[in-house]
Structure formats: C-alpha cells, structure tokens
C-alpha cells in the first residue's frame with residue numbers, strides 16, 4: 284500500500300505563474316469550508332500541522348501546495364507526489380465578489396495544472412447532497428478530470444447506518460462510476476481506500 288513518508292509545504296499561490304514548477308503527479312482536495320480538507324491532508328501525510336486546520340470556516344483562501352515522498356510497501360519503490368489544499372466554498376459570510384474570485388482561481392487551476400491526476404471532492408457524511416458539490420462534480424465530469432468523493436467525519440454516524448447514508452449520498456450527488464469513500468480523521472479510518480486510489484492514478 285502507498286504510504287506518505289515525508290511531506291513539505293512548498294508555497295501558496297493564486298495565479299498559474301506562481302504554481303510550483305515541479306511536474307510531479309498532483310492531487311487536489313476540494314469541498315465546502317470546514318468539511319475537513321486540511322485535516323485529511325495532515326492525516327494522509329501523518330504530518331500534524333502541515334495544512335492549517337481551524338474550527339472557523341474559510342481559513343484557507345489560497346491554493347496551498349505540498350510536496351510529499353511516498354513508498355509503496357513490499358517493493359522498494361519510492362516517488363514524489365504533490366497535494367493541493369484548495370480553498371473551501373459555500374461559506375455563507377463570503378461576499379459574491381470573493382466567491383467569484385474563488386471560482387476563477389479554481390477554474391484556472393483545473394484548466395492549467397497539467398500534472399493533475401485527480402481531485403478528492405469532500406462532503407460531510409451528515410449532510411444531504413449539496414448544490415455546490417453537485418455543481419463541482421458536474422464540472423469535473425465535463426472537463427473529464429478524474430475524481431473521487433470522500434465522505435468526511437464518518438465518526439459522526441454509527442457504523443450500522445453508514446451504508447444507508449452513503450447510498451443516499453451517492454444517489455443525491457448523482458454518482459456514476461465515481462468512487463465514494465467514508466473517512467474519519469478522528470478515528471483514523473478509510474485511508475486504505477484513499478491510498479489505493481492514489482496508487483491507481485500514479
């Protein structure tokens with residue numbers, strides 16, 4: 284299984300000219316404010332505090348780029364991949380002007396980041412499918428960008444109810460062949476699925 288063994292913050296950027304120049308395969312984390320993007324990056328990298336987390340939504344306003352080194356167990360293979368923490372959307376107190384800035388910034392990233400291998404779209408397992416998430420998924424399908432949906436905060440739903448909740452979420456989000464993985468950064472569950480997804484797209 285793929286395991287991230289080292290990770291560094293590279294830089295934050297808004298414009299493509301400022302993105303890190305390295306061409307390593309890259310994966311990005313998208314989703315509403317407060318859904319748990321930064322927490323997931325920290326857990327995946329096993330690097331507490333790498334991505335800034337907060338109880339206050341809207342903390343991350345820039346594209347934050349991280350470089351990681353991974354190992355694939357069993358074989359002595361080691362390589363680099365990049366993770367990008369995208370600013371959250373859907374935060375009520377953000378002005379329309381700010382929302383438009385977000386849209387332009389993220390669209391440029393999706394359009395111009397050539398080494399982008401996949402997007403993790405995070406949704407809160409407790410919430411019904413949301414219009415903003417559905418729009419993002421539609422846009423990714425249209426652009427033919429590989430993606431995987433992560434239902435976060437799985438610890439908030441009893442195990443016995445998870446399958447039913449996930450089925451309803453998949454239906455609400457209109458998922459077709461896209462994978463849907465439940466994770467909890469609190470309980471440290473669901474990471475094998477993410478590791479497998481990463482490995483399959485490298």
Ligand SMILES: Nc1nc2c(ncn2[C@@H]2O[C@H](COP(=O)(O)OP(=O)(O)OP(=O)(O)O)[C@@H](O)[C@H]2O)c(=O)[nH]1
Pocket residue numbers: 314315316317318319320321322323335336337338339340341342343370371372435436437438439466467468469470
């Ligand atoms: N119970 C529970 N709480 C979580 C989990 N993951 C994240 N959280 C909490 O959710 C809050 C938001 O987490 P962040 O990782 O900062 O969320 P974000 O998506 O990066 O938010 P923005 O940067 O504002 O877009 C924090 O208080 C986390 O502790 C989880 O798996 N379970």
Ligand SMILES: [Mg+2]
Pocket residue numbers: 320321322335336337342343368
């Ligand atoms: Mg964040």
